[in-house]
Amino acid sequence: MSASLALATFNFRPALPFAPPPSSASAPRSGRRTMAGGVRSEMKLYKGTHMREQRLAEMIEKKVAEATQVCGEDETSDECKVAWDEVEEVSQAKADLRLKIHQLQQDPLEHFCQENPETDECRIYED
Amino acid sequence: MAVSTVYTVQSLNSTCSISTPSKPFSQKHILFFTTTKRALTRSCRQISCSAEDKTVVIGLAADSGCGKSTFMRRLTSVFGGAAEPPRGGNPDSNTLISDTTTVICLDDYHSLDRTGRKEKGVTALDPKANDFDLMYEQVKALKDGAAVDKPIYNHVSGLLDPPELIKPPKILVIEGLHPMYDERVRHLLDFSIYLDISNEVKFAWKIQRDMAERGHSLESIKASIEARKPDFDAYIDPQKQYADAVIEVLPTQLIPDDNEGKVLRVRLIMKEGVKFFNPVYLFDEGSTIEWIPCGRKLTCSYPGIKFSYGPDTYYGHEVSVLEMDGQFDRLDELIYVESHLSNLSTKFYGEVTQQMLKHSDFPGSNNGTGLFQTIVGLKIRDLFEQIVVSRTAAALEAAKA
Numbered sequence: 001m002s003a004s005l006a007l008a009t010f011n012f013r014p015a016l017p018f019a020p021p022p023s024s025a026s027a028p029r030s031g032r033r034t035m036a037g038g039v040r041s042e043m044k045l046y047k048g049t050h051m052r053e054q055r056l057a058e059m060i061e062k063k064v065a066e067a068t069q070v071c072g073e074d075e076t077s078d079e080c081k082v083a084w085d086e087v088e089e090v091s092q093a094k095a096d097l098r099l100k101i102h103q104l105q106q107d108p109l110e111h112f113c114q115e116n117p118e119t120d121e122c123r124i125y126e127d
Numbered sequence: 128m129a130v131s132t133v134y135t136v137q138s139l140n141s142t143c144s145i146s147t148p149s150k151p152f153s154q155k156h157i158l159f160f161t162t163t164k165r166a167l168t169r170s171c172r173q174i175s176c177s178a179e180d181k182t183v184v185i186g187l188a189a190d191s192g193c194g195k196s197t198f199m200r201r202l203t204s205v206f207g208g209a210a211e212p213p214r215g216g217n218p219d220s221n222t223l224i225s226d227t228t229t230v231i232c233l234d235d236y237h238s239l240d241r242t243g244r245k246e247k248g249v250t251a252l253d254p255k256a257n258d259f260d261l262m263y264e265q266v267k268a269l270k271d272g273a274a275v276d277k278p279i280y281n282h283v284s285g286l287l288d289p290p291e292l293i294k295p296p297k298i299l300v301i302e303g304l305h306p307m308y309d310e311r312v313r314h315l316l317d318f319s320i321y322l323d324i325s326n327e328v329k330f331a332w333k334i335q336r337d338m339a340e341r342g343h344s345l346e347s348i349k350a351s352i353e354a355r356k357p358d359f360d361a362y363i364d365p366q367k368q369y370a371d372a373v374i375e376v377l378p379t380q381l382i383p384d385d386n387e388g389k390v391l392r393v394r395l396i397m398k399e400g401v402k403f404f405n406p407v408y409l410f411d412e413g414s415t416i417e418w419i420p421c422g423r424k425l426t427c428s429y430p431g432i433k434f435s436y437g438p439d440t441y442y443g444h445e446v447s448v449l450e451m452d453g454q455f456d457r458l459d460e461l462i463y464v465e466s467h468l469s470n471l472s473t474k475f476y477g478e479v480t481q482q483m484l485k486h487s488d489f490p491g492s493n494n495g496t497g498l499f500q501t502i503v504g505l506k507i508r509d510l511f512e513q514i515v516v517s518r519t520a521a522a523l524e525a526a527k528a
Binding site: 048052055056057060061062063064065067068071078079080081082083084085086087088089090091092093094095096103106108109111112115 | 212218341354357
């Protein structure tokens with residue numbers, strides 16, 4: 001096994017045009033996981049997952065502002081530490097979601113959407 | 128083997144007479160019947176079932192949520208199979224399931240949701256925000272082979288969602304902030320690990336994690352760590368004294384004044400005298416070694432690799448400490464290092480390297496974090512196999528006695 005295999009990077013672009021009809025559950029929505037290392041293919045998300053990402057991003061911004069304000073009043077208060085704990089919680093949640101999507105290529109709504117392709121959440125998010 | 132009073136040869140061979148004994152049922156009747164081949168199969172099936180029914184429970188303490196994904200995925204990969212969220216359930220479930228292993232996030236045992244914690248003025252780190260009675264009850268039930276309806280804490284909404292059914296797996300991993308906090312839960316653990324990240328490294332990692340997010344800045348990241356520190360030091364940190372293995376992550380000593388946190392010094396602190404756990408060692412067990420593998424046989428690039436190993440005490444316990452400072456940047460460095468370590472519990476030469484390569488895109492794959500997480504995974508597999516063997520043997524002994 002060559003040493004370079006472990007550390008090679010390469011780009012993978014799926015050849016198929018995107019957005020298969022909901023009925024063909026077998027058609028892959030995204031490039032499957034590539035070999036070790038490497039830039040992942042652009043993975044199309046379900047709308048619901050994209051919305052979760054957006055929501056978490058907004059919450060981070062909002063909660064950082066809240067914490068800055070609350071701690072400005074009293075740095076040693078319980079309110080202050082709870083506020084920063086909330087920031088930590090949503091920051092980690094966003095990072096976990098990002099990891100799932102981009103590194104593991106798993107959309108959390110994958111199974112739900114295979115069962116319920118007609119729901120709004122399960123529309124493919126197009127940029 | 129004592130001969131008990133069974134009356135006819137026929138009853139020895141017939142299996143139906145066990146079910147309705149005219150005399151008061153006693154252990155010795157079973158004993159006698161186990162000598163026949165048919166009955167032996169049936170009672171052996173029962174014995175092996177009960178050994179397999181008991182789940183092996185591993186605790187992992189770590190800050191920042193569940194989805195210590197990297198560690199968990201390395202661990203489940205050692206056992207074989209990929210860990211995935213439960214199919215068809217709540218998409219915000221924190222649980223991971225593979226063929227052999229189920230990983231439960233202890234945040235699911237929050238007794239207070241985000242609003243509740245805000246009202247009471249407690250962080251998630253505070254024991255008051257967690258239901259340890261439920262945690263104990265359910266971990267015990269799973270360990271004894273019963274399925275449970277476990278709550279789900281939704282990190283997106285901050286609410287407690289309806290429960291999901293968890294079936295007892297072969298290996299149950301409970302990960303989160305407080306796996307070793309409650310004494311009853313602690314005693315259910317067959318093995319426990321504490322991931323101890325130093326402040327400098329924590330800061331560097333959180334910068335990497337958060338800087339791209341709108342709203343975050345160096346100040347906010349720093350403030351968040353500082354604000355959580357008192358609760359962390361009071362409730363989470365003390366658990367490390369109970370851990371069978373501690374993975375300590377520190378800044379490197381190979382680069383003066385390095386503050387990027389990219390090159391790491393990682394220490395694997397292994398408790399001595401833990402049942403079914405034989406610490407990894409370098410060259411000569413129990414001695415003190417410093418080893419720089421780079422030299423004539425192995426060329427490393429800057430800053431190189433440095434190992435040390437030796438006995439020590441940790442919170443009053445005898446431990447062995449294996450330490451790696453630096454990075455791998457070639458496959459042959461990894462194999463060279465693996466070939467010099469002992470008691471790795473690998474099933475074949477090169478298994479550690481193979482596991483590292485399998486997940487070479489994961490963070491820590493080129494340094495001690497990935498290496499020691501992989502090794503701990505192999506140790507847990509070894510522990511699991513030994514426990515199963517010992518339980519089966521014990522059950523057979525009990526049947527003979």
